[in-house]
Amino acid sequence: MTNKDNEPQDSARVRSRRRVNQRLRDAVSKETSGDLKDVEIPPKKLDWMKRTYQWGVKADVTDSGLTIGALNVGIYGEIPDRWDDQSRMPRGAYPMPGVPPIGYSISEKRDLWADNAADLYEEAIQRRWTPATDIPWEAIGPLPDDVEAAVCQLCTMLCQHANTEIETLGTWLHQMSYGYHEVKLFLATEMFDAARHFEVFRKRALSNGGGLGLELKGDVKRMIIESRGGWSETALLLYLLRGLFTFTIYRYGSILANNDAEKAIFEKSVQDKARHLSYGLEHLRYAITRQDDKDLVFNNLLGIGERLVARECKEPIVLEPLAVIFGGGVEGAQSGMRTAQRLMSDYVNLYLSSLRSIGIDRSDSLSNDLKSYLL
Amino acid sequence: MSVIFPSLNWFEELRNRFNSNQRDNQVGVGTCDALVGVACGEKLFTVQFEAFECTNVMELEDESALENTDFYLELHPNDWKDMIINIKENNGAGLSFTLNTLDLELSDGLAKSWTEDQYRQDLFFRFNQTFQYFFDASADVETVFEEMDIA
């Protein structure tokens, strides 16, 4: 027996095998025309056969296969600005009266939509990977103790980033109406990606003679988790403040990596994270263009959020491990810190340019703490 | 070279071909850990899957050894023959001869648990595509059938 969980349960007993003496064709006919011959068959209603809002739809299969976006044809492609149905009725299905509401709090398209969600969903599936077998773990060799400690501390932080993403999406996903299933589908892939990131950084920390490090105090997590005003506001903090920082660390992975395994981890993770940011930015742009004061709300939140991000980055466990890795050890940490400063500068620049792309210019109002990282 | 079904040689041949990964388009497969029994008349075998490979095949002397399997597959010998011929003709099981279809069409099922433990028997469903590809590999085997019609 190969599965230790597959131990016989209480129903196990001594028995002997009843030989199969009956041919397949005889067995089928026996059961349906014999044993079930007398089953009571209710009269057919078939009233459902004409219940459709639109018939004759044929979605195109392209070189990319049959994608979820390709289904948005005819009335099925009409995505209303508000989805009042409070159940899980598929968009475009023929409704039936009397279904109890479930209670979705996000019913406005502007509060979650992104035009690219359907494509990103398919992209996520096409680019799936498996930490257990797609990372060349055997390529990891012994590292100096200080470098290993720094890698493990970095992995601990990145596990926490992924965990925050999981818990945030877990909090919001079930509040989103099913009229916008494209977004729900994409966010399911994002949560799955985050689980994979949590997994892969834990595996790295525990695979080379090290272990996990010290937890973050949690300033940024607290800000994201306790953001309850709306998904857009949470998305602003999750993607722009935290997400871009995580993304920048992943991008620096080619410098951070000590071996092919770490290189592969960062290369694969950065693709995932780029997808998440793509949804985040597209949604935030959509939200801003459809609500008069949304940019002001976002500006206010970002002003506070920037200070919290900067506070977290001042924790020694955030930048110092990066400096040790970049410097090749504690002795090189001083020069490594210059690379870490460059990483932070890239992060802040990316943050500002991303904001500009969604219609917010914070170049003059950027918090001094974050501004100080600009080179 | 032709190989007789049912025989240990036949399952060895299947194991080699399955492990060679020469058959493509194997969608929905992955690691698989299960000990599968195969019953054809009086002949009994076990097929061991570990991780991505079929690691062992054995012929059983005593049917009580089926207790160690997660489940076992049993068909009338002539149905095994029909299934293998169908796989050969279609380069993989046709609609009527997939393991799943056979399981549904038989009133007692194709996959059975010696211990009547549905959790272990559910491995048949969890790894169904792996088992299907294992038997589909017989499309590349020149099979001859032992005369054992007991109908």
Next chain:
Amino acid sequence: MTISKEELDLAPAVREFGEDNNLDLSWLDTRGEWGVRAEPSKRGLTLGDIQLGSYGEPGDHSDNMTGRPRGARARNDAYRVGGYKIRSKADIWLSNAHVLYEESLQRQWSSATDVPWNTIKPLPDDIERAQCQLATFLTEVEFVAAEVPGRWLAATTPDYFEPRMFLISQVMDESRHLDVFRKRAFANGGGLMQRPNVTTSGTVGSIDLSNDFTEMSSRLHITGEGSVLTIFRMGELMAYNEAEKTIYRLAAQDEARHVAFGVMHLRYLAETEPERKEEIHCYLDEGEGALVAGNQNPASRDTAQSEALAILLGGGEKNFDEGYRKLMAVRKRQAREYVQRVRSAGFGERFENGRANQELLAYTR
């Protein structure tokens, strides 16, 4: 940081270096268990492989309210922002969640490119309508399973991350299912049809309102998904082309994993907290009632989806009666498998002491 001086044991040279270079470096000696070296097996480097030392199986209760990864060094000033409701192991644990999670990663598939959509050819109108009615039903039912597990993620301490990871994989699987059945409805000149004319959710005793994880799991994984698994397997009997066959086969593999989660969680609970068995039997009572009434069971009698199934199984409206008999044969299979699973989970006594739903049991005979 609020690490006491006593906890620091930096080599003096390192501390000096840090002071000289404006670096703290205290984290170098403030960490979780050190010296862990997991080795990849032939399955790669799995979650099972990294369950070592203090990073192995968690305790029966968790005081982790900050969200730190299991085994990481805790600090006193971290915010207790987690608010985790599930911090007792028996509430969510099973012995092999990590195995099922890895299995899920290995067996992911793409509804866009792994289904041979071009094998779908025009079908008779009654067959196409029946396929689309069933697809409409399944796309909605899979919504339930795609959504409900996700609600428990933020409520569960990351100390029990293995079952949490599995639930995320389930959200992913079910999302793919609702997506693939929507695709089937639009793949062949049809469209969506009537949404279920029975209530799938929103009432007490339904999957989505459970306040207890095990209550939810017993309904979602055992009764709900168990019955849907049978339908997916049956898909091959009512597939009219290679595309439909592929859809059902791949979806059945996924569904079997979800059912396995439920069986193993119930088994763990039965073994570790037998005092809860009576309560769990109450949930199973309700679940069996739902199985018979058929709110979430497409093989139930006299619903739009059961009529659609009868048409598909019979090969057309003209063979409705024959198809209906086949449907009842499937229902018998559903009931038998349910009984065996509940036995395997350690709750088999209900089939001996007369507690089990008699109408359901009648199908097993």
